[in-house]
Amino acid sequence: MRLYLIGAGVIARTHAEAAAKLGEEVELRVADPNPTVLQGFLAAFPQATGFGNADAMLTAEDPEPDDIVVVATPPVFHAGPAIAAARSGRHVLCEKPLAMTVDEAEEMLAAATEAHVLFGSCSTRFRGLPHNEAVKGVLASGVLGDLIHLDFVTKWPRSRAGIEYQPASRWFLDSRASGGGVVMDWGPYDFSTLFDLLQPTRVEIVDAWLGQIRTAADPVDVVHDTESTAGASLRIARADGVLRVNYERANGTHAEEFARAELEGTRGALRWTPFDSQAPVYLTTDRDGELKEEVVTPPERSDLTIFDRPLVHFHAAMRGRPSLASVGAAAVDEFRCVRGIYDAARTGEPTVVEVRR
Template identity: 55%
Template sequence: MRIYLIGAGVISRTHAETAAKLGEEIELRVADPNPAAMAEFLEQFPGVPSYTNASDMLNAEPPQDDDIVIVGTPPFAHLEPTLLGLQSGRHVLCEKPLAMNNEEAELMLEAARKAGKLLGCCSVRFKGMHHNETVKQIIRSGQLGDIYHVTWVNKWARSRSGIEYQANSRWFLDSARSGGGVMMDWGPYDIAMMHDMLQPETVEVAGAWLGKPETAVDPADTKFDVETHVGAMMTFRGGISGPRPVSVHYERASCTHGDEYVKVEIEGTRGSVKWTPFDSRQPVYIRFDRDGQVVEEEVPLPPRSPYTIMDHPLVHFHRKVRGLSSLANVGDRAVDHFRHLQSVYGSASTGQSQLTSIHPADEEGQA
């Protein structure tokens, strides 16, 4: 199998490391116009054929059926290389967020259909973690009863991409380059996990809001116009919950003057489960009634997977390309998840509710 990396930065080096864990011989190629980034890549992966632009790399040899192109550039540079990869006759795995807007996502999907190739998104980093799979099993076992309410809140006091995290990557702060703030940065993971758990057929987003708390270290030397705190009420219908709608209280912050906390809990008529989807070191708890009293129990967890969260996007996509059971988000599902993300911005800007229909998973376990 051949993997073509567009971008030679940190994230592409991570994908290159994962390629060595796929259980088969992998040939890498890499393209990046930045000499410094390329030098760092080749220092870590010497001998990999390198190019200064993606077109030259993709045109250097005929495509093979299982070729994978990985787009590891910032969001404003996702569309063109994704289209190049698909039009070259290769599967494409794009970093998150998939696109800058719904129009770009639709162009990608159209190109994938025309080429007969897979379009995937890296929003699946936390899918497949042992504690998340345990929660899925609890939900599907029916022991929670009819699910009716979800709390999905993750508030960090100071963890803004481009400021406290990856401070040199100021593009995170510019909506013209990032597409948005914490919703575009962490929202893809939240949405992928919520869909994986509940498998909704439609999602309605209402009452969404965007916030940008001010701090003494806010940069004055660069454009900073993205949200760092976001919230919405969502209603999931269909899927695991059947005809009963599920109300979802959603909130995500990379900066807040309020309390810093994480609370993710799914409530049903016979019990609830709470856990930390993005930290597998934390326990999973179920709560239920026993003889009229509330009982809380810690759930035993299976052994950890040998793969890290940074491995998962390529591991899942590789399995999909090979025709194996996979947790990859591809094609319509990947674009539906992006539409759900964009509907939060739509609700916040218009004050109106936004409805997104979700294509069904095409195999067990995919979301």
């Protein structure tokens, strides 16, 4: 099969590495208008064919039914290339966040539907990790009873993309290129994980807030209008009832570093660290009126990294195998939740996402 990368930056290299783990021969093509970035990529992956722009790459040969295009550009350049890739007759896997706006994401989905190709999101990096599978196993067992409340919190004091993380990519700080800050950067993973764990039928963002901290490391020579800390009160409807969720996310905060998910039910509670698959998952239940805590045994760890997973999941879906890919309307619905946080924060009104199946 052939893998086409639009953008040859930091994340494109991880997709090129993931291609080696698909279990079949992959021909690599890559396009980037920045000659320095493109040459750097081709030096690292000399087997790839390089192009100065995506159109030249997509029109250089006729499509094959199993071609995959990965859109690995900054968010403001997701929609155009993704729509062109779909119209070229190739499956499209788009980096997160899917787009700048919900309208753009719907247009991308419509283009893929019309062209009869798959459209997927790279928001699935953390799906399939042992701790998430352990949580799913406990949920399926019913041992928690009726679900009451979920705390889903990940706050890192100094991890802002474009400042402490990947400082060369200043575009992360400018909402005209990134669409937003930590919610656009990490929210796609949060909602993709929550969709996988909880299988929602409807998500209501009841209230939300956004904030930006000030530090001595803040650049003064670029636009920096993105939030570094955010939170929301959610109501997640599932087949068996409505779960109240406290969601918080920060990559820049003066508050304490804190990462914890805690799911309370009528008969038990589960506690884990959302993005740390090495940390244990704890199950607490009642035994003879006392609290009993045990560590849930996770399934075996695979050799896939988080960076391999989006392409591996999507490739499996393309081949018609069971997969943890987020494709079609489900991918867009996750993204609607991400944008819904901004809408609820701006308007003070709830935002509702009906999840399509």
